[in-house]
Amino acid sequence: MTILRLRGFEIHKSHLTLSAQRTLLDTVRGVVKQAPFFRPVMPGGQQMSVRMTSAGDYGWLSDAQGYRYAEVHPNGSPWPAIPSDVLTIWNDLTGLERQPDSCLINYYASDAKMGLHQDRNETDFRWPVVSISLGDEGLLRVGGQKRGGKTDSLWLQSGDVVVMGGEARLNYHGIDRIRAGSSTLLPKGGRINITLRVAT
């Protein structure tokens, strides 16, 4: 399998076969049934264009109180467990004994995007973040550890998995745009991104 490197991010192209992508999509649907997508509001009051939900002991969210991990969904229910097929991807790519305790699921409609940011709500940056793409292609932009530097971009495709770890763990990154109609995996289109994290 091809591994590309973008500013220290390791991109495992086509890590998931089409049949594995279909199975994972069913798994995601199971999580979303128990923990519906919601649209987080950023601390400044602006609604995010991405819809989110989580699995695991901790789910990431944002509201007037800021960005953080929470033990319950905004509707008050505990998050569902991280599905075993998602954990398998972490184990295959990181080989770490430590298991993730948070799995964020993002849904991008064709007009959604995510601005450049660092993932820094986790307590220990020695653990990587593993990011799985399903559905329409998304244009990933990666910079360095400081805002405002040079960036590089690459289209992430369904089945690609990115490991954001080591020196690159705190690199700025974001999704500039979605290429509508580039995948038939999701019947209504759009892109799903799943990130596995050690939050605590």
Ligand SMILES: O=C(O)CCC(=O)C(=O)O
């Ligand atoms: O959608 C992606 O590929 C990246 C998502 C991301 O950076 C995040 O959820 O923190």
Ligand SMILES: [Fe+2]
């Ligand atoms: Fe991120």
